[in-house]
Amino acid sequence: MGHKVRVGLVYGGRSGEHEVSLQTALAVLKSFDYDKYEIIPFYITKKGQWKSGPLLQAPPATVAELQFGGAKNASGDGLQMQANALLPVLQGMSERVLAEGEGAADGRAIDVMFPLLHGTFGEDGTIQGLFEMAGLPYVGAGVLASAVGMDKAAMKTMFAQAGLPQVNYRFFTRFQWNRARDTKIADIEESLGYPCFVKPANLGSSVGISKARNRDELAAAVEQAFRYDRKVIVEEFIDAREIEVSVLGNDEPRASVPGEIVSSNEFYDYKAKYTDGKSVMVIPADLPPETAQAVREMAIRAFLAIDGSGLCRADFFLRRSDGALFINEVNTLPGFTPFSMYPLLWQETGLSYRELLDELIRLGIERFEEKQSIDYGGGATE
Secondary structure, rough: OOEEEEEEEEEEEOOOOOHHHHHHHHHHHHHOOOOOOEEEEEEEEOOOOOOOOOOOOOOOOOOHOOOOOOEEEEEEOOOOOOOOOOHHHOOOOHHHOOOOOOOOOOOOOEEEEEOOOOOOOOOOOHHHHHHHHHHHOOOOOOOOHHHHHHHHHHHHHHHHHOOOOOEEEEEEHHHHHHHEEEEEHHHHHHHOOOOEEEEEOOOOOOOOOOEOOOOHHHHHHHHHHHOOOOEEEEEEEEEEEEEEEEEEOOOEEEEEEEEEEEEOOHHHHHHHHHHHOOEEEEEEOOOHHHHHHHHOOOHHHHHOOOOOOOEEEEEEEOOOOOOOOEEEEEEEOOOOOOOOOOOOHHHHHOOOOHHHHHHHHHHHHHHHHHOOOOOOOOOOOO
C-alpha cells in the first residue's frame, strides 16, 4: 500500500474483562509504528455503546484517553462521540469505507480491524461475525475458532476429536444442574474426585474459577460459576506444571518457545494474572528438548483443531509424577498487558512486540484476501 495502513482498533466491551481490554489496548497503541499505521479507536462502553475517537498518529498516554475522557481536540473540547459509532461499521463497510465525520474526515477506507475485546462479545465470535458481515479484514481468529475457543466444553470436544490428551472433565447447563443436582455431584465425585476445578464454560482470564475440596465447596463453586455463564465445566485436579506456548500464523502456523507459569496464588486466577504482579513467568520453560518439542507440536495441533488463524496461546499441564502432557485450553485473544505471556514468548523466540503487531495485521489481511475467492452465492445471480 502507498499510504499508511489504517487500523480500526476496537476495545472495552460489555464483558467482565473490560478493564483488561483497556490495558491491552493501551499497551498495543504504545507499541505501534506510527510511521506505518494510522489508528482509529473504537471504544465500546460497558453498556455496549460504541464511541469512535479521532485518527491517532501518536499513542495516548493514559487509559482515560482511551475512553475519550482525558484527551482534547483542537478546540479544547473533550473527545466524547455521542453519536453511535457502530453506524460507520454497519453503513458502507461492505465497501470498507469509514463514514464521513466519524473519526476520519477524509473518509478513506479502514484497511483492517484489530479487536482487543476480551471475553464475552469480543473473543467469542460475535464481533468477528460483525466484521464478516461488513466485509472487513480483521486480526485474529475467525467466527468458528473464536466461538470454540471461548466455549471450553465445545473446545474440549474438538480436542478429543483431534486425539489430544486431556484431564477428565464434566460439563452441564444450569437447567441440567437444577434438575439433577445430586446426580451431577455424585458423578463428579466418582469420576473426578476432590479437589477439582469449577469454571464458567464461556469466560476468560480465570474469572469465576474456584477450587472445590469437598461437596459443600463444589456446590458453592458451581453456583458461583453460574453467575457468569449458563454452562459450567468441572475438571479433574492433577499435580502439574503449567506450560504455555504462543502460536502465530494461518494455514502454516508456528509455535514459540514454551514458557511456564509459577502462580503467586494456589492456582493461576484473575488476581495472579492481572493485579498482584507476583506470578513468575519462566521463559523459556526449563524442559527437556523432547518435551519442549512435543508441547510446541501439540500447540499447533490444537490451533488447527479449532481452525485457528492469526494467533492463539495454548495452555498445557505437565504432570509432575510421570511427565505426561495434557492440553488445557487455547485462548484465541491472549492479552498484551505488561504481565502477558503471549508477546513475551515471541520476544524470546526472536519476534519483538512491534514485529508481532506487524505480523498479526499482515495475517489478517492475508486471510481476508484469500477468502475473496470464495463463491458465497453458489454462482447464482439476481
